[in-house]
Amino acid sequence: MPLGRQQIDLQQSLQSMRGGGLPIRAQMRLAEEAGPHKKLFTSDLSVSEFLLTREANCQTISQVMGSSIYHIGVIADYKGATSEIAVISHAHRESRRLALSRLFLEAQAVRADAVIGVRLEERFVTGGNHGKGGDDGGEVIEFTVVGTAIRAPWITHRPGQPVITDLNGQDLWALAKDGFEPCGFLFDFCRYHVWHVKRQGAWQSGGELDLASQGIEAARAIVSAKLDAQAVTFDAEFVVGADVKLKVREVPCGYGGCELNDLDIDLSCFGTGVRRIPGFKPPTHSNIPPLILSMMPLGRRKSELLEDEEDESEAIEEAAREEEERAAEADEKKEE
Numbered sequence: 001m002p003l004g005r006q007q008i009d010l011q012q013s014l015q016s017m018r019g020g021g022l023p024i025r026a027q028m029r030l031a032e033e034a035g036p037h038k039k040l041f042t043s044d045l046s047v048s049e050f051l052l053t054r055e056a057n058c059q060t061i062s063q064v065m066g067s068s069i070y071h072i073g074v075i076a077d078y079k080g081a082t083s084e085i086a087v088i089s090h091a092h093r094e095s096r097r098l099a100l101s102r103l104f105l106e107a108q109a110v111r112a113d114a115v116i117g118v119r120l121e122e123r124f125v126t127g128g129n130h131g132k133g134g135d136d137g138g139e140v141i142e143f144t145v146v147g148t149a150i151r152a153p154w155i156t157h158r159p160g161q162p163v164i165t166d167l168n169g170q171d172l173w174a175l176a177k178d179g180f181e182p183c184g185f186l187f188d189f190c191r192y193h194v195w196h197v198k199r200q201g202a203w204q205s206g207g208e209l210d211l212a213s214q215g216i217e218a219a220r221a222i223v224s225a226k227l228d229a230q231a232v233t234f235d236a237e238f239v240v241g242a243d244v245k246l247k248v249r250e251v252p253c254g255y256g257g258c259e260l261n262d263l264d265i266d267l268s269c270f271g272t273g274v275r276r277i278p279g280f281k282p283p284t285h286s287n288i289p290p291l292i293l294s295m296m297p298l299g300r301r302k303s304e305l306l307e308d309e310e311d312e313s314e315a316i317e318e319a320a321r322e323e324e325e326r327a328a329e330a331d332e333k334k335e336e
């Protein structure tokens with residue numbers, strides 16, 4: 001019976017998820033894609049990435065994913081203070097962890113060595129105050145990760161513990177050629193609240209809002225410290241491909257009649273830890289594609305080039321007309 005038509009026990013599937021496993025239908029899909037009779041594979045790799053992963057001695061297996069819909073929960077009053085809102089930060093970290101753990105389980109199910117090309121998406125499902133847009137912390141967020149599971153015998157890892165990475169196919173190929181391997185996916189999030197970000201008279205005198213700048217630096221320091229700790233657990237030598245996203249928004253102070261608004265800072269960071277491949281010996285030569293140089297002169301716009309081409313075309317036509325006139329005059333003289 002085709003996979004889509006098989007009856008699934010919903011309670012058994014939910015019980016599997018509560019125990020930290022995958023839904024039954026996901027288990028069946030992955031068993032079919034990784035089995036000996038599979039006919040094709042799905043991935044989120046581009047054509048170039050697919051070819052370069054093969055060049056890097058990797059075999060693509062299947063597309064894998066993980067998702068988590070998370071309720072942040074009501075938080076205590078945080079107005080009147082400048083600090084991290086730990087409850088919200090924890091919720092975002094936990095939603096990411098759950099989604100990545102499910103992607104990890106799918107990679108395990110297909111006996112992958114690593115997952116590459118991981119794409120991450122986050123969105124609000126509802127706002128606070130039971131979906132009415134308040135800032136009580138009752139938001140519901142969704143976090144989804146999608147990637148491609150691969151077999152790569154040259155990547156060192158513990159048996160049954162695939163390496164998660166957001167490296168694309170080109171990045172993986174380039175690292176492998178230079179003797180580096182991915183060793184883990186790093187991520188963190190911080191919601192930082194700045195109380196009364198605009199001091200009295202700040203708009204009259206002008207200048208930097210130093211409290212806002214200090215708040216961003218504080219959020220960056222919190223995230224950076226946690227990423228450093230994660231890199232140590234993965235035995236990473238470097239972190240590459242770091243994607244830092246910063247969102248800053250002004251929010252009401254919360255006290256009636258107060259004109260000094262607060263600031264909410266959201267800072268998230270993702271990256272991949274890498275280290276040298278044990279015993280790697282660089283090749284004597286490398287087949288690097290030749291450089292392709294643009295024919296467009298530096299500092300000139302395409303529109304300027306098109307205008308030059310039109311001028312040149314007109315000049316050629318004018319020269320051709322003059323040559324025809326001279327030839328006609330020569331013929332007339334011969335006839336005389």
